[in-house]
Amino acid sequence: MTTPYQQYPQGVSDKSKVVAGVLQILLGGFGIGRFYMGDTKTGVIQLIVTLVTCGIGAIWGLVDGILILVNGGVDGQGRPLRD
Template sequence: MTAPPYPQYPQGISDKSKVVAGILQILLGGFGVGRFYMGDTKTGVIQLVVTLVTCGIGSIWGLIDGILILVNGGVDGQGRPLRD
């Protein structure tokens, strides 16, 4: 019998908060900060590159992504749902 990886949380739920991820994504989403926090580095790097290439216009993606994270939740880099 093995212990769950995070004893304070039920197995299968991330230790990352969807509120923190959503707020970070809304405020600094153009730089992909919310995605980096969630462990989704691939999407974070893509958001950063899109924002730089479009001279900041691509940061709208981060704003919308942050709102969607707050409303629908999301998953961390390991595929576990974010906690409330």
């Protein structure tokens, strides 16, 4: 039974925040870090933004990768990434 105030489902993700962050910094314009985390919706949006802006949208991926490394994040099931 879960309480309505519980933020994350039980357990920690099998995905690493270091791997997700580095992938996002290096290939974030293509949304690779987000695809790795299981967040395909954001990954596709990042890919489309990068293509539509002729590569300038890749800055979003760089910033997103730094934020993942600093703050962590959650995988596609809402579980926090492991360290």
